[in-house]
Amino acid sequence: MARSGNHPRGNVSLERRAWRIRRYAVRMAAVQGQGYIGQALGVADILAVAWFHALRYRPDDPAWEGRDRFLLSVGHYAIALYAALIEAGILPEEELETYGCDDSRLPMSGMASHTPGMEISGGSLGQGLPIAVGMALALRHKRNPAFVHNLMSDGELEEGATWEAAMAAAHHRLERLICIVDFNDQQADGRSREVLSAEPVEEKWRAFGWHAQRVDGNDIAALVAAFDRARALSEPRPRVIVCDTRMCRGVPFLERREIAHFVRVAPEEWERALAALDRAEPA
Amino acid sequence: MSRGTGKAVRRTTSAMIASLDAEGRETREAPFGHALVALAREREEIVGLTADLAKYTDLHLFAEAFPERFFQMGMAEQALIGAAAGFAREGLVPFATTYAVFASRRAYDFLCLAVAEEGLPVKLICALPGLTTGYGPSHQATEDIAIFRGLPGLVILDPCDAVEIEQAVPAIAAHPGPVYMRLLRGRVPVVLDRYDYRFEIGRARLLREGGDVLVIATGFMTMRALDAAARLAEDGIETAVLHLSTIKPLDTETILEQCRRHPLVVVAENHSRIGGLGEAVAALLLGEGIAPRFRQIALPDAFLDAGALPTLHARYGLAVEAVVRRIRGWLEE
Known part of the structure; x- marks a missing residue:
């Protein structure tokens, strides 16, 4: 079990958090x-x-000036970030019942104007990294040492603005900028590698002047090492962590299903999914 | 001058340098750049960003005065606006500059979602609005207002001259939300100094009274309207000129008040006749049931020619002579 002893919320294993x-x-x-x-x-x-x-x-002060910024470029992942924000104590658990409902603070595509802890309105894919570049420049200008993290999808590697921002980040030596690419090899029209391959991914980032790592994005120990390396590195370069992940990870019967951008789940299967998770409850 | 056009047409305003300074009028150099430098001395939160066009948007003055507050984003307008949103999120007030064509056509989605949807105080200052360059459609932002008018919460400014630009800069910085200003750069004419003018976002100002026709003008077309009014006055035609530099939000009260008093209303703008001030005023009047005769002086719904500005302004009806001729014609209808 991986624990983060030096993190203020390191009292629970990362497997259990996930x-x-x-x-x-x-x-x-x-x-x-x-x-x-x-x-x-x-x-x-x-x-x-x-x-x-x-x-x-600071869970009780999501806008704390000293916080590390976490930008959700891939707006439709909001459901996952809401879950993390609930676990972090920034959103109340009972609010999850309102996900996607009228007038909810938890819209299906994340919006900064709606949700505490949501730094930007993602969803128009490819916007996160340019905004992250501006925030990282601004933080350095303010002499604020906070990190800026941008979570994007592999599909967003196809957006030109991503690479405009990648060039700018390297040119301006934004060493407090960490880009995380969720490489689940899935986008709206099919497998990312078949829709428009971004490979070789790490080489692309390196050619743009970034420090690049590629890890198994469902291996918590590997992720911990990658985040540690990205944060501790002394090189004046922006960092990217390309994370190969598996859609539906943790719910075996869904993992085996034909994977699509929108995974179909029958009404009676939600309880089955929870039961499957509960059978694998980590310590 | 290699074409040897002789003395008949002196095409000193080349397509290369777009400027309105060749008309013998007093000008001021780089009013935006100087005003921003002066303001930035008092307001530390102001930063400047550009997409490889600092020299051509007068932002180089700011870059020279405050190198540590100037950020070059390279020729990348989407990154420019995205980064400006990031600066604004962090409590700074970014002035981002490029050409109006690139901001409106290439970076629109970023202005829409990263900036306007969140009401961030990004100040987008864009040169070459409408027909202020002879470079042709790649550089002529003839539809920028049409593109931007539909953006909720975006203030749209089309200043007339150097005086107005100087006054607008502090007002733009003080405004809590996003602002788009069409920039006149380089040597910019001085027009409003004799009118005791005070710029205010959202306020139109009647510069000249007259009972025969009302011209509602924006941008440098106010200069043309005033010149035209002076010529028409020689023939006893009294032209009122309402200067309206805030395209959005519209000063509906002043527009309606003036339009109620005039049987002929002409809207003059340096923009396509589609989607600009003319249509905004027309919709307002129709909605209020006020029905003066309504005419537009605007650019055609077309991709415009390249060439020298005086040639093109005459060709497309923005020159003073064209304004005079058309108003006279409408009065005789």
Whole structure:
């Protein structure tokens, strides 16, 4: 079990954090009978390591000036970030019942104007990294040592603005900028590698002047090492962690299902999904 | 001058340098750049960003005065606006500059979602609005207002001259939300100094009274309207000129008050006749049941020619002579 002894919320294992994030996400998706549950289950380990190992923040003051920024470029992953924000104590657990409902603070695509802890309005894919570049420049200008993390999907590697921002980040030596690419090899029209391959991914980032790592995004120990390396590095370069993840991770019967951008789950299957998670409850 | 056009047409305003300074009027150099430098001395939160066009948007003055507050984003307008949103999120007040074509056509989605949807105080200052360059459609932002008017919460400014630009800069910085200003750069004419003008976001100002026709003008077309009014006055035609530099939000009260008093209303703008001030005023009047005769002086719904500005302004009806001729014609209808 990986614990983060030096993190203020390191009293619970990261595996258990990830498990709880998955559980919250499944409960949220069950409210609407739909939702981006495949992505949420896949990215849960990354969020567990980010929010309970790497990031510094104050749950009772989400806008604390000293916080590490976490930008959700891939807006439809909001269900997963809401789950992490609940686990972090920034959002109340009972609010998950409102996911995607009228007038909820938890819209299906994340918006900064709606939700505490949501730094930007993602969803127009490819916008996160340019905004992160501006925030990282601004933080350095303010002599604020906070990190800026941008979570994006592999599909967003196809957006030109991502690479505009990648060039700018390297040119301006934004060493407090950490980009996390959730490489689940899935986008709206099919497998990312078939829609428009971004490979070789790490080489691309390195050619743009970044420090690049590629890890198994469902391996918590590997993620911990990658985040540690990215944060501790002394090189004046922005960092990217490309994380290969598996859609629906943690719910075996969904993992075996034909994977799509929108994973179909029948009404009676939500309870089955929770039961499957509960059978694998970590310590 | 290699074409040897002789003395008949002196095409000194080349397509290369877009400027309105060749008309023998008093000008001021880089009013935006100087005003921003002066303001930034008092307001530390102001930063400047550009997409490889500092020299061509007068932002180089700010870059020279405050190198540590100037951020070059390279020729990348989406990154420019995205980064400006990031600066604004962190409590700074970014002035981001590029050309109006690139901001409106290429970076629109970023202005929409990263900036306007969140009401962030990004100040987008863009040169070459409408027909202020002879470079042709790649550089002529003839539809920028049409593109931006639909953005909720975005203030849109089209200043007339150097005086107004100087006054607008502090007002833009003080405004809590996003602002788009169409920039006149380089040597900019001085027009409003004789009118005891005080710029205010959202306020139109009647510069000249007259009972025969009301011209509602924006941007440098106010200069043209005033010149036209002086010529028409020689023939006894009294032209009122309402200067309206805030395209959005519209000063509906002043527009309605003036339009009620005039049987002929002409809206003059340096923009396509589609989606600009003309249509905004027309919709307002129709909605209020006020029905003066309504005419537009605007650019055609077309991709415009390249060439020298005086040639093009005459060709597309923005020159003073064209304004005079058309108003006279409408009065005789």
